[in-house]
Every structure is written in structure tokens, then in C-alpha cells.
Amino acid sequence: MPSLPLPFVGALLLAILCARLVAGSEPGRRITPPLVFVAACTLDLIVVGLRWSTDLAAIRALQPVVAATLPPLAWLCFARLTRPRRRALWPHLLPVALVAVLSGIWTLWKAPIDGVLAAVFLGYAAALLRLAARGPDALAAARLDDAPKAIRSIRLVGLVLASFALVDLAIAVDVALSAGRHAALIVAAANLIALPAGAWAIATTGLAPPQQPAVPTEPPQAKTAQDDEPPADEDDLAEDQAIIDRLDALMQDRAPYRDPDLTLDRLARRLGLPARRLSAAVNRRLNRNVSQLVNDHRVAEACRLLSTTDAPVTRIMFDAGFQTKSNFNREFRRVTGTTPSAWRRDRRGAGARTP
Structure with missing residues (x-):
């Protein structure tokens, strides 16, 4: 009797979470950073499931690229709560582009994809943990009622990203010692455990900044x-x-x-x-x-x-x-x-x- 790989089960649960986020979103604000992050986690688990069950060359090349999108998306979910102004997105595309290039030339040159992925996850994990250490007042654009819970979620997601960095290092060791015999299993287990935790933390925190009032409630004083x-x-x-x-x-x-x-x-x-x-x-x-x-x-x-x-x-x-x-x-x-x-x-x- 055919069995459904566990990553697909996790992807199904995250797809249900995506549907709940869409159903609970405000009209005109259907696509939000938390929704995009949960959707990316869902895609990552699907790719991991395909990698585990089929081992196609195209899936092997796609997997690290999808994984590389998760840290920048996690950061952007929280960074918009630090200040209301728009932030440049292009710097966060650079690590994804680098991993895509390395993945594309993997067959020609054994590029250090795992090491690069570990550095990306660790870098964003450090940024999130540093933001959490600043406390609720660091989230100046978040509702004051939501800020303490958001800080706890930032800390959790930072630890999740750090754990993925350790997983990437474990994969590099496995490749060196046993030609990557256990890499697929390591990736599947890590994604199945950590991804739903991070996705749930981001989805349930209340990350939507409140609508700015059309008219200031009180004229600001001159600044020095x-x-x-x-x-x-x-x-x-x-x-x-x-x-x-x-x-x-x-x-x-x-x-x-x-x-x-x-x-x-x-x-x-x-x-x-x-x-x-x-x-x-x-x-x-x-x-x-x-x-x-x-x-x-x-x-x-x-x-x-x-x-x-x-x-x-x-x-x-x-x-x-x-x-x-x-x-x-x-x-x-x-x-x-x-x-x-x-x-x-x-x-x-x-x-x-x-x-």
C-alpha cells in the first residue's frame, strides 16, 4: 500500500494554515508577508517530499533555492514592525540569487551550497535574535498589545533559523563522510519539525501594523x-x-x-x-x-x-x-x-x- 511521505503531510497542514490566513485577512490585504512566508514553507516541504521520494535532478537543484528564500521572508515579516516606512527589498534577494547560481553550476563545480545556506540562515537568525533582545519598544509600528508576543515569536523564529544552519552544516559533514547518503533524511526531518513551528509563530503573532490615521490626532511639536x-x-x-x-x-x-x-x-x-x-x-x-x-x-x-x-x-x-x-x-x-x-x-x- 503506497504511503504519503511525511513532508507532504506537513505541507498539507501548512496549506490549511495558508487558507485560514487568507480567510481571516482584511479585504484588499489578502497577500501579506506572513502569508507569503507560510506559503514558502509549504512549497519547501513539498520540494523536500519530492526530493525524498523521487530524487530528480531538477528537484535537487530547486531545493536549496526555495530554502534560501525562508530567512529573508522571515526577517521581512518582522522588520516592517520596526518602522512604518518602506524598506528596500533587493538586498534580501542577493542570498537567494547566490544560492540559485551555485545550484545551477553544481554539476560543473561542487559549489559550497550547504556552507552558503548555513551562513544565510545564521546571519538572519542573528539579526532576529538581536532585534528580540531590544525588547517590545523596538517594534515601534506594532500595536503595543501585540509587541510582547511578537518579540517572543521573533526569538522563536530566530532559533528555528539557527537550527537550520546547524542542519546545513550536518549535511555538509554527511556529504564529506558518506557522499550525502543521509542528507535527504536529515533535511526532511529538520523541515518537518522546525518549519511548522516557525510558520505557526509568524502566522499567529498578529503582525499586521494598524492602519495609520488619516489625520494626526494632535499637531506635533517642532523637533530639535x-x-x-x-x-x-x-x-x-x-x-x-x-x-x-x-x-x-x-x-x-x-x-x-x-x-x-x-x-x-x-x-x-x-x-x-x-x-x-x-x-x-x-x-x-x-x-x-x-x-x-x-x-x-x-x-x-x-x-x-x-x-x-x-x-x-x-x-x-x-x-x-x-x-x-x-x-x-x-x-x-x-x-x-x-x-x-x-x-x-x-x-x-x-x-x-x-x-
């Missing part, structure tokens, strides 16, 4: 030359404190934290500051990131609504600016040490006992 860079003397906290005071006033007067699509970029524009300047001031003065600061205000608003209204907890969650129940409960417990329902019950019990 020093706004483009952090202050030269990091020990001088006077300017940082002035920024924090302006931010507190904005939070109290306009309550921007109630906007579920709030991003670091939007908040910084309302203060007339570069995003990294605001982030640096919050980090240095308050020892936290902007996402945590905004969530502190959201939790405070939720506490006010819990104690003064009979609205359902879910309604209060949205009114305070949170998008997901899991993030609301996590941040509420971080700030208050308890759950929203328990907080409301305790406050009402205390009020009933008050003479």
Missing part, C-alpha cells in the same frame, strides 16, 4: 536636532523627566491608552518626539518599556470601571484598550496581583463592610 538621537549624557535625567511629565499629562488629558491600535510611533508623534527618544526616556527614567507603561494606565482604567460600573469584565477590557483576554488578565495580575473578577469582588466586599 537633539530629538534625532538620545542625549549625549545619559546621566542627565532632567530632559527625560520632562518627557515623562508630558507623557503623563497626555495620558490624563487624552487617554490615548484606550486606543487598541496604539503604537509606539503614534504615541511618540502625539508628543512630537522620535519613537526611540520616547522609549529611551521611559526606559531610563521608569525602568520599564512603553508597552508596560501604557498597560499600567489601561489596568488603572479597568480598575476604575470595575469599581464604579456593573459592566461585564469583557466590556471593561475593551473600554480600557486591551484587545485579548489573555493579555488583559496577564497585565492585570502583573499590576494588581489578582484577577479582574476577584479585584471587583474584593472592592465591593470592602465597600459593604465600610460603616
Whole structure:
């Protein structure tokens, strides 16, 4: 009885994930970087399955080229969240083109494809892990509610790419020691385990930047030359404190934290500051990131609504600016040490006992 190679099973699961991404996308934004990445992972597993079952020369040449597209696509999924401006795509085509050239001349000269692939995967893995190490404030164009989860996904995808680099090195060793007898099995196993993990992390993170408002909510203040860079003397906290005071006033007067699509970029524009300047001031003065600061205000608003209204907890969650129940409960417990329902019950019990 014929059996279906495991890579095809993985490709089928990723194809279902692609269909879910298309079905859940907004009209006019069907083709997104996460969808393209998951589709590339699906194609890679199909090619690996064909390589495992047929060993055709054309498939052997195509496999490293498809694999080389994965690191740049993974990077582009997250890089667009660092700043809203468009980024040049052509530099990320260079490693794919190099692998394609080496794959095309493989029969004429034993080109070091595995070594080049390992370098590509390691390079992008290092870039992603470095981005993750900067924390949620590095994703200035991401919703503040999504930024912490996105950082965790960036870290996971970076580790996945690093593991593929080790796989490419293992293939090179296998080719040197046993003429590549186990290469197909190594590639199939690695792709079947790691690719779905990376694809799922990217697909479920919430990587779509929010739509930019058509009209600025508040006129930005004039910028000075020093706004483009952090202050030269990091020990001088006077300017940082002035920024924090302006931010507190904005939070109290306009309550921007109630906007579920709030991003670091939007908040910084309302203060007339570069995003990294605001982030640096919050980090240095308050020892936290902007996402945590905004969530502190959201939790405070939720506490006010819990104690003064009979609205359902879910309604209060949205009114305070949170998008997901899991993030609301996590941040509420971080700030208050308890759950929203328990907080409301305790406050009402205390009020009933008050003479």
C-alpha cells in the first residue's frame, strides 16, 4: 500500500494554515508577508517530499533555492514592525540569487551550497535574535498589545533559523563522510519539525501594523536636532523627566491608552518626539518599556470601571484598550496581583463592610 511521505503531510497542514490566513485577512490585504512566508514553507516541504521520494535532478537543484528564500521572508515579516516606512527589498534577494547560481553550476563545480545556506540562515537568525533582545519598544509600528508576543515569536523564529544552519552544516559533514547518503533524511526531518513551528509563530503573532490615521490626532511639536538621537549624557535625567511629565499629562488629558491600535510611533508623534527618544526616556527614567507603561494606565482604567460600573469584565477590557483576554488578565495580575473578577469582588466586599 503506497504511503504519503511525511513532508507532504506537513505541507498539507501548512496549506490549511495558508487558507485560514487568507480567510481571516482584511479585504484588499489578502497577500501579506506572513502569508507569503507560510506559503514558502509549504512549497519547501513539498520540494523536500519530492526530493525524498523521487530524487530528480531538477528537484535537487530547486531545493536549496526555495530554502534560501525562508530567512529573508522571515526577517521581512518582522522588520516592517520596526518602522512604518518602506524598506528596500533587493538586498534580501542577493542570498537567494547566490544560492540559485551555485545550484545551477553544481554539476560543473561542487559549489559550497550547504556552507552558503548555513551562513544565510545564521546571519538572519542573528539579526532576529538581536532585534528580540531590544525588547517590545523596538517594534515601534506594532500595536503595543501585540509587541510582547511578537518579540517572543521573533526569538522563536530566530532559533528555528539557527537550527537550520546547524542542519546545513550536518549535511555538509554527511556529504564529506558518506557522499550525502543521509542528507535527504536529515533535511526532511529538520523541515518537518522546525518549519511548522516557525510558520505557526509568524502566522499567529498578529503582525499586521494598524492602519495609520488619516489625520494626526494632535499637531506635533517642532523637533530639535537633539530629538534625532538620545542625549549625549545619559546621566542627565532632567530632559527625560520632562518627557515623562508630558507623557503623563497626555495620558490624563487624552487617554490615548484606550486606543487598541496604539503604537509606539503614534504615541511618540502625539508628543512630537522620535519613537526611540520616547522609549529611551521611559526606559531610563521608569525602568520599564512603553508597552508596560501604557498597560499600567489601561489596568488603572479597568480598575476604575470595575469599581464604579456593573459592566461585564469583557466590556471593561475593551473600554480600557486591551484587545485579548489573555493579555488583559496577564497585565492585570502583573499590576494588581489578582484577577479582574476577584479585584471587583474584593472592592465591593470592602465597600459593604465600610460603616
